[in-house]
Amino acid sequence: MKESAERDSRNFLFYYYLNLVKEYSPKAFVFENVPGILTARKGEVFLKIKEEFEKIGYTLLSGTTNIDKNNVIDFGEFGVVQKRKRVILFGFKKELNLSYPNFHSDRFQWSHDLNTYNILNDLPSLHPGEGSDHKLSLYTNTDIKLNEYQKYMRKDSIGVMNHKARKIQERDRKIYELSIKLAEEGNQLKYPDLPTELKTHQNEKSFLDRFKVHPFNSMPHTVVAHISKDGHYNIHPDLNQCRSLTVREAARIQGFPDNYKFEGPRTAQFVQVGNAVPPLMSRVIAKSIKKMLLK
Structure with missing residues (x-):
């Protein structure tokens, strides 16, 4: 601050x-x-x-x-x-x-790498706007061999709730695609490097890290309550999904087991997750x- x-x-x-x-x-x-x-x-x-x-x-x-x-x-x-x-x-x-x-x-002490892939890859895939805030969604990726962390998260649960993807504007979709592709190469998109037609403001010094991906092969960065305002700092690494994290995915990173249910509108759910001690x-x-x- x-x-x-x-x-x-x-x-x-x-x-x-x-x-x-x-x-x-x-x-x-x-x-x-x-x-x-x-x-x-x-x-x-x-x-x-x-x-x-x-x-x-x-x-x-x-x-x-x-x-x-x-x-x-x-x-x-x-x-x-x-x-x-x-x-x-x-x-x-x-x-x-x-x-x-x-x-x-x-x-x-986990028996595998603590990267985004090992934390999230067993959750149901979603495109922007898909999923549900309060309805239970059964696990769909039944052919995946679960790792130790995923088994721990799934204990006493038959599926997930709070797994609703935000809708996304066309401009942001293009930015997310660029961000994800750069993350796959081990790089991060900086706001000044955006094409002119994708920029929305002239201040190019205060918002360098406005768009940030949780790369599949790296440990996720810090999840905070700001995720309730927008998902730009918490972009899902799967180019096919091209969206920000859901409440459930943020909760997985925070270490909330899948059988936790977050109440209220999605904004409040994100705040509950982001403000928590893991x-x-x-x-x-x-x-x-x-x-x-x-x-």
């Missing part, structure tokens, strides 16, 4: 969480956030957060080192199938005198802290 983080009122939403901790007095708590929380206002915001929790009897750690800004972790290193840099703040009652959890000891990472965090507390 750069300079806008200096003015962002969301930096102070932690007061709501502070009140919850104060009310229920847990032994420990976790607090996930974007890396900017550590450096906002030159570190003053995080210093304030630590001070406020200190006042109610809690120690708050940002990671394993004493230098807070060095404690950013990538969830992709723990078995989550996307590059997702975040901060996990760990708080505990002072008298417990705990250390920061060792999340690596409980990370998921369930796989939640499991890693919970197991690590449980072992620590049981000791």
Whole structure:
């Protein structure tokens, strides 16, 4: 967020969480956030957060080192199938005198590459506008040999919901085709490189990465709530489908099992998925802290 983080009122939403901790007095708590929380206002915001929790009897750690800004972790290193840099703040009652959890000891270890192909290729193929937001669609690719991750996602499920593809305008379809073809060659389309007739604005410095594909042979990039506004930053890598990700595909990347149902209109569903802590990472965090507390 750069300079806008200096003015962002969301930096102070932690007061709501502070009140919850104060009310229920847990032994420990976790607090996930974007890396900017550590450096906002030159570190003053995080210093304030630590001070406020200190006042109610809690120690708050940002990671394993004493230098807070060095404690950013990538969830992709723990078995989550996307590059997702975040901060996990760990708080505990002072008298417990705990250390920061060792999340690596409980990370998921898959027997195959964590690329987009291995995550999404077993889901029903869709063209723009096809699929359903709330109707159950049975698995169609029955001849595919499922990998370990796909079996984990399919557990206790006979199909998928929230698998509806956005419609697409002709201009965007042409841009998606260009993006996918470049991604197949290991390159990314930059906005200034678009043909003039496909450009919609003159600002060619602020929107360099406006269109981005999740390449089949690479780990997916971070899925965030902005996917609710448009799908340009989350283009499906299959040229035959030529569309953006569905809610279900975004959920697969986030690590939500297929039997999760997302409620409300599609915009709200995307927000639910994009704002979530990936369930796989939640499991890693919970197991690590449980072992620590049981000791």
